[in-house]
Amino acid sequence: MLISIEEDRDARRDAVSVQRHLPPRPSRPGVRALPTGHLRLWAAATVLTLVASTVAMSRIGLLGFALGLGPGRVAAEAEAATVELPPSLPFGKGMWMWQPDKSDGGDVGAIVARAREVGLTHIYVRTGSSWNGFYAGPFLDQVLPAAHAAGIRVYGWDFPRLIDTGADVARAAEAINYRTPDGHRIDGFSADIETRSEGTHINAAAATAYGDGLREVAGEGYPLIATVPRPSNWTKAIFPYAEVVARFDAIAPMVYWLNRQPDTDVAGAMADLAQFGKPIFPVGQAYDGAPEGGRPGVPPPDELQRFMRTAHEHGAQGVSFWSWQAADQRAWDTIRDAPEFSR
Numbered sequence: 609m610l611i612s613i614e615e616d617r618d619a620r621r622d623a624v625s626v627q628r629h630l631p632p633r634p635s636r637p638g639v640r641a642l643p644t645g646h647l648r649l650w651a652a653a654t655v656l657t658l659v660a661s662t663v664a665m666s667r668i669g670l671l672g673f674a675l676g677l678g679p680g681r682v683a684a685e686a687e688a689a690t691v692e693l694p695p696s697l698p699f700g701k702g703m704w705m706w707q708p709d710k711s712d713g714g715d716v717g718a719i720v721a722r723a724r725e726v727g728l729t730h731i732y733v734r735t736g737s738s739w740n741g742f743y744a745g746p747f748l749d750q751v752l753p754a755a756h757a758a759g760i761r762v763y764g765w766d767f768p769r770l771i772d773t774g775a776d777v778a779r780a781a782e783a784i785n786y787r788t789p790d791g792h793r794i795d796g797f798s799a800d801i802e803t804r805s806e807g808t809h810i811n812a813a814a815a816t817a818y819g820d821g822l823r824e825v826a827g828e829g830y831p832l833i834a835t836v837p838r839p840s841n842w843t844k845a846i847f848p849y850a851e852v853v854a855r856f857d858a859i860a861p862m863v864y865w866l867n868r869q870p871d872t873d874v875a876g877a878m879a880d881l882a883q884f885g886k887p888i889f890p891v892g893q894a895y896d897g898a899p900e901g902g903r904p905g906v907p908p909p910d911e912l913q914r915f916m917r918t919a920h921e922h923g924a925q926g927v928s929f930w931s932w933q934a935a936d937q938r939a940w941d942t943i944r945d946a947p948e949f950s951r
Contacts, residue, residue: 866902
């Protein structure tokens with residue numbers, strides 16, 4: 609079952625405090641008292657065991673320093689392996705990642721540090737495509753434990769061509785079911801469903817087959833987000849929105865305003881997609897749109913601010929931006945400073 613913003617916040621707070629409120633562990637019934645002599649032997653053995661344990665732990669700590677792990681690193685990594693975030697849609701602020709090696713150099717520590725500094729609640733990581741198959745395992749092994757330890761969700765995304773919907777569903781299942789060595793998995797899945805001009809074979813039948821298959825492998829309650837083109841007069845005539853979004857929990861329209869204006873574009877997208885009765889999480893433009901006929905350069909702060917403000921005013925509960933590797937420092941700072949969608 610998906611949770612609301614308030615339930616998500618409460619769950620994360622409760623997860624931290626629950627250990628503090630556990631009742632004392634009851635003693636086991638039927639344990640005999642030891643004779644005095646046996647008790648003394650037991651006490652001496654206990655003291656020796658504690659001394660040995662202390663020495664061993666000291667050596668582990670020294671080994672950590674020798675390896676450059678720093679104080680508390682071993683314990684922090686052990687704790688990270690146990691973090692489970694409850695199922696949730698992408699509330700708050702997010703960023704899309706396409707090529708990890710071009711996103712802060714692929715340094716997971718730097719990626720998570722930037723996400724925390726900017727106030728991101730989630731990251732979208734590309735897991736595969738019809739062209740490349742599923743390939744994200746090695747990066748997920750690194751980023752999932754680190755992001756989860758920081759309370760940041762990671763959603764996988766994939767680009768299906770919809771020529772062979774069975775193969776597209778099977779590849780999505782690989783991403784959804786993938787587990788890191790310490791048991792982490794992605795927190796949800798987004799299908800980047802594009803128009804035919806992007807190389808897909810999209811039609812109503814293919815969209816239905818893909819959506820039904822994806823929901824079957826994901827299961828009810830697993831967060832699925834349909835990433836779709838911004839509705840326009842052109843796309844509404846050729847793109848089967850109803851069939852595409854039917855089995856998904858939420859819709860993420862790609863609102864890249866290029867040579868238009870962000871506020872009117874996102875307001876129009878929110879209005880056009882409201883008919884489907886699903887939460888809408890617009891994706892904004894944080895890349896240079898000039899090669900696509902837009903104004904040159906990453907959009908300035910005023911445009912990014914208007915995008916976020918208008919999305920919030922029209923009922924969005926979260927936004928994200930394309931893309932990590934293309935955003936400049938002004939864009940990162942503007943996303944950080946926006947009061948909308950802050951958690």
